[in-house]
Amino acid sequence: MKVLLTGAAGFVGFYCARALLERGETVVGFDNLNDYYDPALKQARLEQLRPCANFRFVHADLADKAAVLGTFAAEKPDVVLHLAAQAGVRYSLQNPQAYVDSNLSGFMNVLEACRAQPVRHLVFASSSSVYGANTKVPFAVSDTTDHPVSLYAATKKANEALAHAYSDLFDIPATGLRFFTVYGPWGRPDMAYFSFTRALFEGKPIEVYNHGDMERDFTYIDDITSAVVRLLDHVPQRDPSWTGNPPVAGRSRAPYRLYNIGNHSPVRLLHFIEVLERLTGRPAQKVFKPMAPGDVQRTYADVSDLRRDVGFEPATPIEDGLASFVRWYRQYYKV
Numbered sequence: 001m002k003v004l005l006t007g008a009a010g011f012v013g014f015y016c017a018r019a020l021l022e023r024g025e026t027v028v029g030f031d032n033l034n035d036y037y038d039p040a041l042k043q044a045r046l047e048q049l050r051p052c053a054n055f056r057f058v059h060a061d062l063a064d065k066a067a068v069l070g071t072f073a074a075e076k077p078d079v080v081l082h083l084a085a086q087a088g089v090r091y092s093l094q095n096p097q098a099y100v101d102s103n104l105s106g107f108m109n110v111l112e113a114c115r116a117q118p119v120r121h122l123v124f125a126s127s128s129s130v131y132g133a134n135t136k137v138p139f140a141v142s143d144t145t146d147h148p149v150s151l152y153a154a155t156k157k158a159n160e161a162l163a164h165a166y167s168d169l170f171d172i173p174a175t176g177l178r179f180f181t182v183y184g185p186w187g188r189p190d191m192a193y194f195s196f197t198r199a200l201f202e203g204k205p206i207e208v209y210n211h212g213d214m215e216r217d218f219t220y221i222d223d224i225t226s227a228v229v230r231l232l233d234h235v236p237q238r239d240p241s242w243t244g245n246p247p248v249a250g251r252s253r254a255p256y257r258l259y260n261i262g263n264h265s266p267v268r269l270l271h272f273i274e275v276l277e278r279l280t281g282r283p284a285q286k287v288f289k290p291m292a293p294g295d296v297q298r299t300y301a302d303v304s305d306l307r308r309d310v311g312f313e314p315a316t317p318i319e320d321g322l323a324s325f326v327r328w329y330r331q332y333y334k335v
């Protein structure tokens, strides 16, 4: 199987590429290696993949339609794993255009390429942030997602709608993955677990939003990778039993499905900081702040669809996952 994997130099993309290469698949990585966070970390991830004979890398931008269509035409992938995006909730208030370019124009280019060069399965990253202002927990795929509270979330919701339309119109089997706060070794420096760890080692203060009254369904990267690889093989079919009167949420007549991939075990922010203090051996200097704009108080995944369809659910406890992360951090940054 040949997989075109966008975002291959990114955190989740790197792990998925490695898992697919280990399984013997051919992986064509696509990434623009932008500097939203330290590009050296992206290069270091790529260095791990490059020695594999089944790996090729295309350095290009999703917003460059000719580059996307050209890569699809040249490579003729069987499956597309589309993970490249402008991530981050807070940055979407500072630089909205980056989200329009990568997550809207870039996403459309991927859909157009799948239309021009049919693929067996398009799997793409969505986000738990689509649940927005919802407070009913756990968040289920059948819940409404009509109240996004950040531009980032709105672009992910738009991706789901665009993919659904193309799936129905052009018979493109498509699966959207709502990831819940992914963490682990080789992770993203802009995320709290990473920036807090850095601050603890450097003796700097950390900003604790909503005065610490936050919960996140932290999901360990190995669990995310296992779920993604299983779902790549689980190609959705049209469902003639679906009815539009009233429309059954979370399912479709199109060959299109959505899944939550989360640990279904929310962790209190203050507990998470205590675990990091223990693992780093450094006390945190907490600066309590109000809720940040665009943020949500709690995330919590209902993963019953994932369990039913691929017989797997994330389960790594935060203590184990953060221990692996801090071990990697010490080694990588030599602290």
Ligand SMILES: NC(=O)c1ccc[n+]([C@@H]2O[C@H](COP(=O)([O-])OP(=O)(O)OC[C@H]3O[C@@H](n4cnc5c(N)ncnc54)[C@H](O)[C@@H]3O)[C@@H](O)[C@H]2O)c1
Binding pocket: 006, 007, 008, 009, 010, 011, 012, 013, 030, 031, 032, 033, 034, 042, 060, 061, 062, 063, 082, 083, 084, 085, 086, 087, 088, 101, 102, 106, 125, 126, 127, 128, 178, 179, 180, 181, 182, 183, 188
């Ligand atoms: N990590 C999480 O907690 C999380 C949670 C929910 C959803 N997601 C989604 O999962 C996906 C992977 O996230 P990640 O944590 O690995 O992020 P990441 O930023 O580490 O990886 C994304 C990669 O895409 C590349 N990229 C961005 N814009 C591009 C463009 N226009 N053209 C080509 N390449 C481009 C970046 O250079 C980067 O290497 C993203 O779609 C993200 O929105 C992640």
